[in-house]
Structure formats: C-alpha cells, structure tokens
Amino acid sequence: MSDQTATSPVTWHAWLTTTSPESRRQAKLGQLYRQWLAFRKNPAAVAGLVIVLALLLLAAFAPLIAPHDPLAQALDQRLLAPSAKHLFGTDALGRDIFSRIVYGTRVTLVIVMLVVITVGPLGLLIGCAAGYFGGWVDTVLMRITDVFLAFPRLVLALAFVAALGPGLENAVIAIAFTAWPPYARVARAETMIIRNADYISAMRLQGASQMRIVLKHVVPMCVPSLIVRTTYDMAGIIIIAAGLGFLGLGAQPPIPEWGAMISTGREQIFDQWWVATFPGIAICVVALGFNLLGDGLRDVLDAR
Amino acid sequence: MSTNSAINVDKLNVSFGDSHVVKDLSFAVEPGESYGIVGESGSGKSTVLRVLAGLNRDWSGEVDILGKRQPKVRDKAFYRAVQMVFQDPYGSLHPKKTVDDTLAEPLAIHGIRDAEAKISRAMQDVGLPTSFRFRYPHQLSGGQRQRVAIARALVLEPTILLLDEPTSALDVSIQAEVLNLLQALRHERKLTYILVSHDLAVVGHMCERLLVMQFGRGVEEMTAQTLAARAPQTAYAQQLLTASEGFRRAG
Amino acid sequence: MNATSEQALLTLDDLRVDFHTPTGIVNAVRGLSFTLGRERLGIVGESGSGKSMTGRAILDLIPHPGVVTAKRMEFRGKDLTTMDKASRRKLRGRHISMVMQDPKFSLNPVQTVGDQIAEAYRVHHKASAREAKERSLSMLEAVQIREPGRVYDLYPHEVSGGMGQRVMIAMMLIAEPEILIADEPTSALDVTVQLQVLKILDDLVTSRGMGLIFISHDLHLVKSFCDRVIVMYGGKAMETLPAGELDRAQHPYTRGLLGCLPDLDHPRETLATLNRDPAWLA
Numbered sequence: 158m159s160d161q162t163a164t165s166p167v168t169w170h171a172w173l174t175t176t177s178p179e180s181r182r183q184a185k186l187g188q189l190y191r192q193w194l195a196f197r198k199n200p201a202a203v204a205g206l207v208i209v210l211a212l213l214l215l216a217a218f219a220p221l222i223a224p225h226d227p228l229a230q231a232l233d234q235r236l237l238a239p240s241a242k243h244l245f246g247t248d249a250l251g252r253d254i255f256s257r258i259v260y261g262t263r264v265t266l267v268i269v270m271l272v273v274i275t276v277g278p279l280g281l282l283i284g285c286a287a288g289y290f291g292g293w294v295d296t297v298l299m300r301i302t303d304v305f306l307a308f309p310r311l312v313l314a315l316a317f318v319a320a321l322g323p324g325l326e327n328a329v330i331a332i333a334f335t336a337w338p339p340y341a342r343v344a345r346a347e348t349m350i351i352r353n354a355d356y357i358s359a360m361r362l363q364g365a366s367q368m369r370i371v372l373k374h375v376v377p378m379c380v381p382s383l384i385v386r387t388t389y390d391m392a393g394i395i396i397i398a399a400g401l402g403f404l405g406l407g408a409q410p411p412i413p414e415w416g417a418m419i420s421t422g423r424e425q426i427f428d429q430w431w432v433a434t435f436p437g438i439a440i441c442v443v444a445l446g447f448n449l450l451g452d453g454l455r456d457v458l459d460a461r
Numbered sequence: 462m463s464t465n466s467a468i469n470v471d472k473l474n475v476s477f478g479d480s481h482v483v484k485d486l487s488f489a490v491e492p493g494e495s496y497g498i499v500g501e502s503g504s505g506k507s508t509v510l511r512v513l514a515g516l517n518r519d520w521s522g523e524v525d526i527l528g529k530r531q532p533k534v535r536d537k538a539f540y541r542a543v544q545m546v547f548q549d550p551y552g553s554l555h556p557k558k559t560v561d562d563t564l565a566e567p568l569a570i571h572g573i574r575d576a577e578a579k580i581s582r583a584m585q586d587v588g589l590p591t592s593f594r595f596r597y598p599h600q601l602s603g604g605q606r607q608r609v610a611i612a613r614a615l616v617l618e619p620t621i622l623l624l625d626e627p628t629s630a631l632d633v634s635i636q637a638e639v640l641n642l643l644q645a646l647r648h649e650r651k652l653t654y655i656l657v658s659h660d661l662a663v664v665g666h667m668c669e670r671l672l673v674m675q676f677g678r679g680v681e682e683m684t685a686q687t688l689a690a691r692a693p694q695t696a697y698a699q700q701l702l703t704a705s706e707g708f709r710r711a712g
Numbered sequence: 713m714n715a716t717s718e719q720a721l722l723t724l725d726d727l728r729v730d731f732h733t734p735t736g737i738v739n740a741v742r743g744l745s746f747t748l749g750r751e752r753l754g755i756v757g758e759s760g761s762g763k764s765m766t767g768r769a770i771l772d773l774i775p776h777p778g779v780v781t782a783k784r785m786e787f788r789g790k791d792l793t794t795m796d797k798a799s800r801r802k803l804r805g806r807h808i809s810m811v812m813q814d815p816k817f818s819l820n821p822v823q824t825v826g827d828q829i830a831e832a833y834r835v836h837h838k839a840s841a842r843e844a845k846e847r848s849l850s851m852l853e854a855v856q857i858r859e860p861g862r863v864y865d866l867y868p869h870e871v872s873g874g875m876g877q878r879v880m881i882a883m884m885l886i887a888e889p890e891i892l893i894a895d896e897p898t899s900a901l902d903v904t905v906q907l908q909v910l911k912i913l914d915d916l917v918t919s920r921g922m923g924l925i926f927i928s929h930d931l932h933l934v935k936s937f938c939d940r941v942i943v944m945y946g947g948k949a950m951e952t953l954p955a956g957e958l959d960r961a962q963h964p965y966t967r968g969l970l971g972c973l974p975d976l977d978h979p980r981e982t983l984a985t986l987n988r989d990p991a992w993l994a
Contacts, residue, residue, distance in 0.1 A: 177592035184559050184595035355553040362545050363567040364537035377557050501902035632758040634986035637972035641982045666974035689976050704903045707936030708910050
C-alpha cells in the first residue's frame with residue numbers, strides 16, 4: 158500500500174482480503190475480517206451481537222442512561238405503573254425499575270465475565286493436558302472432572318453459597334466451580350483427535366517439547382470451540398445467577414440484580430405485574446442474545 | 462551391511478497390541494542414496510518410517526542412523542539430521558499457522574538465528590513465491606502445501622529425508638513438479654532419501670534401490686534396473702509389477 | 713465419435729453445472745456433450761476438472777447452490793431436464809446407479825452390509841424381506857464374495873476395502889440399472905485388489921449389457937479398462953477418443969498429462985511438467 162493515509166473502506170477491504178499479505182499482522186487481521194464478513198451474513202447472529210453490545214453499552218454508560226438513582230427509595234411513589242417518568246414503573250420501595258435494570262446490567266456482566274475468565278482457560282488447559290498426555294494424567298484429571306460433573310449445577314452452586322455465605326463474589330465462585338467440567342471434556346475430546354494429526358507429528362519431528370506442542374499447537378485448535386461454548390454458556394450462567402439471586406443467595410439487596418428483583422416482585426405479580434416482569438424480560442433478552450451470538454460464532458469459527 | 466551406512470536397520474519388530482505389524486525387518490541405506498520401500502496397505506512400510514523418525518516407541522531391534530545406535534526417544538540433535546515429509550498435504554500443516562510461522566518454528570526451537578534469511582531461502586529453494594509467505598494453509602493448493610512441508614523439512618538442513626508417500630494425494634501434473642523438486646534438492650544437497658510409496662513407477666523413477674514389503678516382512682530387495690527390466694525374483698514382487706501395468710481383459 | 717442414437721442410453725448436450733456462491737459463480741462443468749451406449753466410457757481429469765460433478769449432475773445429486781442446465785439430457789429418449797424431482801428420484805438406483813470411491817464413507821456404518829443391499833432392492837421393487845434377502849445373497853455371490861451368508865451379517869467396518877467395494881457394487885446393481893456411474897471406484901484400494909474389483913465390474917457390465925461411465929484421475933487405468941475416453945480440464949472436454957488411441961492423443965493437455973507420468977519403461981532424469989495454456993480454458 159503506497160498510500161498510507163487513504164483509509165476509505167475500499168482500500169481497507171482490499172488490504173484485508175488480499176491473497177498475498179505482507180506481514181503476520183495483515184494475515185491475522187485479514188482472517189478476522191473474513192470471519193466478520195461471514196458472520197455479518199447471518200441476521201440472527203447480528204441480532205445477538207447487537208443485544209450483547211447493547212448490554213455492554215448500558216453497563217458502561219449506566220450513570221448517563223439511567224434517569225434515576227437505582228438505590229433511591231421514595232416511599233410515596235411505591236408501585237407506580239409504567240409512565241413517562243418511570244419507564245418501567247417503580248417497585249415496592251419506590252425505586253425506578255428502569256434505572257435498576259440499567260444498573261443491573263453491570264451486575265450481570267460482572268458475574269458472567271468473572272465466571273468465564275476463570276472457567277474457560279482452566280477447563281481448556283485441563284482438557285488439553287488430559288487429552289494430549291493420556292495415561293494416568295488423563296485418568297486423574299477426568300475423574301476429578303467427573304466428580305464435579307455429577308452434581309446438578311444449581312444444587313452444587315447452592316451448596317457452595319450455603320457454605321461460603323451469600324454475596325456476589327461467592328455466587329461467582331459457586332457458579333465457576335460447576336461450570337468448568339464441560340469445557341474440560343470438550344477440550345479433551347478435540348485434543349484426542351488433534352494429537353494424531355500429521356502436523357502434530359511434524360512438531361515432534363522438529364524436536365518441540367511436549368509443553369510447546371500443547372500450548373502453541375493444540376490449544377489454539379481448541380480455542381474456537383471454546384469461544385463458541387463460552388458464549389452459549391453465558392446464557393446459562395445468567396440464568397443460574399438469576400436463580401441464585403431469586404433465592405436470595407446472590408448479590409444482596411440493595412444491589413439491583415435481576416433475579417433478586419424478580420424475587421421481590423413476585424408478591425405483586427398479579428396487580429403490579431411490571432415489578433417482576435421487566436427484569437424477567439431483561440434476563441430473557443440477554444440470554445437469547447448470547448445464544449444467538451453463540452450460534453453465529455459457531456457457524457463462523459467451528460463449522461462442521 | 463557396511464558400517465558406513467547412513468541407516469542400518471537390523472531385525473526390526475513392531476507390534477501394536479496384538480498385531481505384529483513389522484516382522485524381523487533388516488535393510489541398509491548408503492549415504493546419498495535414494496532408497497524406496499514399496500508395499501500395499503498393511504505392509505508396514507509407513508510404520509518403518511515412523512520408527513526411523515522416532516515417532517513410534519513400540520519397537521524392538523537395532524536402528525543405527527549416521528553411525529549411532531538410536532534409542533526409542535530421540536533428542537533435538539537427531540532432528541537436525543533427520544526430517545520427514547508426510548503424505549497428506551492437507552493434514553501436515555497446522556491450519557492456524559501461516560507459512561512463515563510454520564517455517565520459523567523449527568528455527569526457533571533449535572535457537573537458530575538469522576531466521577529471516579533462512580525462511581526466504583527455504584521458500585525460494587522449493588519454488589514458492591515470497592508473496593505466499595503469510596498465507597494460511599487453506600489459501601494454498603495441495604502442491605503448494607507439499608512444497609511448504611518440504612521447505613519445513615529442509616530448513617533445519619538435515620542429511621536424511623524420510624518421505625511418506627509425498628505425492629500420493631497430488632494430481633499427476635503436480636506430482637511431476639514435486640518429484641522433480643525432490644530430485645533436484647537431493648542432488649544439490651547430497652541428501653539421503655527413504656521414499657515410501659505404493660506406486661512402483663514413482664519408486665522406479667526416484668530410487669536407486671528398493672525394498673518390497675508384504676504383511677510386515679521384507680520380501681525382496683532389488684535395484685531400479687531390475688524393476689525396469691521386470692525381472693523380480695519373488696512371486697509377490699512380480700504380482701505387484703503386473704498389477705501396476707493396468708487392467709488386462711481376458712480373451 | 714458417438715454411439716448411434718438408437719443405441720444411446722444417455723445423451724448429453726451442453727451440460728453446465730454452475731455454483732452460485734456468495735463470492736461469485738463457479739463454473740464446475742462448462743458445456744460438456746457426449747452420448748453413452750452399451751460401452752465403457754471413461755472420464756479422466758485432474759481435481760477440479762468437473763468429472764465428478766458430471767456424474768452427479770446426471771443423477772440429480774448436485775447440492776445447493778449448484779444449478780444444472782443442458783440443451784439436452786436424455787435417458788433412453790426421456791428428457792431429464794423437464795422431469796420432475798420425484799421421477800428423477802425413481803430413476804436413481806433403478807435405471808442409473810452410482811458407485812463411489814471409499815466404502816468406508818459410502819456404506820452406512822450402523823447397518824449390516826446385507827441389510828443395505830436388501831434395502832436397496834426393496835426401494836425399487838415390492839418384495840418381502842425374505843425375497844430381498846435371497847436376492848442380496850445371490851448378488852453377493854455375483855460379486856464373487858465367498859460365504860455370502862456370513863458376509864451378509866457383517867458391518868462395514870468388519871470388511872476389507874476390496875470387499876466393501878464389492879458390496880457397494882452389489883448394492884448398486886441389484887436393481888438392475890441400465891447405466892452405472894463409477895466415481896473413482898478403485899482409487900482407495902490396493903493395486904492388486906483394484907484389478908479384482910475391476911474384473912468383477914467388467915464382467916457384470918458386459919453380461920448385463922450396461923453402459924458404464926468410469927470417472928477417474930488415473931489415465932493408465934482408464935486406458936486399459938475403458939472403450940472410449942473423454943479427457944476433461946477446467947470443466948470442459950479437451951478430447952474424446954478411443955481408449956486404445958490414447959498414446960496417440962492430439963490435444964496438448966492429454967499429451968502433457970501422459971508425458972508427466974513416471975514410466976518404468978522410459979526412465980528419465982526429470983519428468984516433463986505440464987504447461988497449462990490458458991487457451992484451453994476458453
């Protein structure tokens with residue numbers, strides 16, 4: 158590219174889709190760009206992405222978007238129906254539900270991100286190690302995985318929270334403990350297929366150490382399916398977090414966690430339906446968004 | 462069996478569980494020679510190559526390479542001397558690494574400096590244009606991938622190259638180019654080749670001597686001239702030769 | 713050189729197969745014409761030449777987004793281009809059949825081989841299970857499988873490559889089609905097994921008076937097995953000639969292809985390589 162300053166879309170597109178990239182960066186960016194182009198063609202996937210981006214934006218700009226303080230109680234304005242002033246109405250303590258939902262995106266995001274960041278890499282490494290080394294390493298790691306897999310997620314999460322006490326951080330730990338086994342299982346299955354590939358044999362033939370092969374060659378092949386599963390899982394994590402919140406075991410009041418909001422609103426569900434319904438819709442929409450995004454990513458990254 | 466052989470195999474036996482895949486195999490390859498191993502599926506020919514490459518540990522017998530008795534697990538220095546090219550051009554390159562990554566990796570593992578120049582040189586030697594340097598394998602044709610595989614094998618400057626059906630998966634016209642490339646490289650660098658193939662014509666073209674294997678045993682060793690003269694001594698070798706000539710309709 | 717029209721089992725005129733992909737149209741077959749009589753017709757080409765697509769187009773097995781068009785596509789006088797999907801489907805297996813390359817992938821792994829052959833029979837003929845089994849057993853004998861009763865109950869992973877291919881042939885010929893399309897039927901087999909399978913195929917095709925389209929990349933094989941050969945490149949036929957005359961082929965692509973094969977009888981230092989003339993694709 159002789160004209161460095163031209164940043165019109167035509168030039169960028171040509172630079173990214175050239176068949177002869179001139180640097181590693183150009184090649185990598187070109188790959189990502191092609192994946193983006195493929196992703197864009199799927200309307201459901203784009204819808205999912207939009208929802209997730211909206212979640213991120215709401216969380217980032219909550220103070221600017223929420224019209225009221227989510228924690229401000231106004232006992233003379235309890236249980237008001239949705240109106241121009243209170244888009245989603247008010248709850249039993251007069252707090253604006255819309256603002257609480259907007260701030261609730263932060264809580265949701267924190268839970269989801271913390272879980273995913275710990276669980277994804279952990280499950281991946283355990284699974285890849287078990288799959289590549291086999292033998293007793295495989296047996297030990299997989300039996301540990303089996304123990305965690307044997308428990309129903311919500312029950313195990315409840316047990317942890319009961320032991321550790323309620324609260325946001327403990328809810329995250331509890332969910333994380335139950336979320337990692339499937340990743341390990343899947344990473345192991347993929348690794349067992351990959352380890353027989355010629356390109357892995359070729360790496361051994363170059364004198365690469367086992368560590369190097371696993372970390373630099375096996376793990377990158379497992380990452381795409383990990384990303385897809387993580388995205389799908391986020392929907393499940395949100396629902397479990399909401400479940401914990403509903404039971405009073407997650408984020409404690411007055412933190413505007415959506416599950417807890419449904420719980421406090423269930424008494425009024427017939428007369429003041431908005432108190433429980435809007436948080437419920439928020440959970441549905443976000444879970445759906447992650448699912449659609451996961452579908453779209455799977456078609457692009459992990460197509461079979 | 463001279464002690465100056467590049468490769469000396471004595472009474473090699475390989476078993477996977479209950480199946481005895483290679484039985485009491487012995488042969489020797491001279492330095493600078495191109496030695497072929499021919500057989501059908503189940504003959505054990507690819508297994509022999511994998512044992513020589515150190516990819517397989519379930520063997521017994523004696524394997525000497527470049528004068529040294531080889532253990533089951535090979536060290537890094539071994540891989541500077543012996544390299545392998547695999548059959549399937551679609552499986553032998555890591556799908557997520559560019560050509561540059563693939564060629565840089567062995568150099569990084571062995572701490573060889575001046576990687577930049579060596580990579581350019583390797584690509585040139587196998588006839589790949591520099592514009593391909595940052596392509597991914599799925600952006601290359603089968604023949605181009607095989608060239609990358611050959612470049613990868615040669616970038617460490619080995620003296621012995623093990624070739625496992627290197628052109629079986631390629632179109633005939635591409636096969637000709639790749640075989641010519643392998644011949645040229647062998648002459649330039651004085652390499653020793655062991656070429657495994659099911660295709661007698663390819664082995665007859667590329668090799669000076671060849672071994673016919675069947676069901677894990679070495680059946681007959683002969684020169685390329687004997688093969689061309691259609692004068693093998695064993696019935697099985699004759700059978701293979703006849704079969705490779707094509708279909709004969711009775712009457 | 714064409715078969716005479718009263719004998720022609722299949723007539724193709726200007727067959728085109730185009731794939732409408734998001735990044736543009738891919739022309740897999742570009743104007744192929746030939747007729748097939750009761751003979752062995754070989755279609756030879758490298759990968760991407762369109763030879764496999766031709767076979768699938770005849771059977772209406774081209775997947776989306778492929779589109780098949782032709783000026784004429786007739787099976788025994790019946791126009792295939794205007795036929796509805798259901799009628800095309802009835803032709804498949806009953807009148808025109810296909811044997812594919814690798815029995816590992818073309819046989820159903822969870823059904824015994826005998827059941828698969830029997831099912832192939834019952835798809836096209838009203839028959840009881842017992843009658844279908846008897847016919848399957850006699851078909852297994854016809855492809856020279858000893859102990860057909862024992863092999864009937866085997867699963868595909870329990871039979872060797874050559875046997876699996878013979879099972880495929882049995883399955884595809886049990887409904888007694890008039891045309892068999894064989895797409896690289898022996899490429900996945902060892903060279904000694906190849907000849908056995910080809911002989912069985914040859915005998916069956918001859919004794920039943922069938923037409924055979926033999927698709928392959930192997931020039932030598934096609935030269936020795938077929939009566940006529942079409943050489944394809946880039947979706948078009950470069951040359952059509954009797955198999956016996958292949959050594960005296962005129963087209964530079966065919967000559968180039970023959971020239972780059974290593975030959976035990978004519979050893980050379982370097983193999984001739986093919987210079988692809990863009991004019992061939994025009």
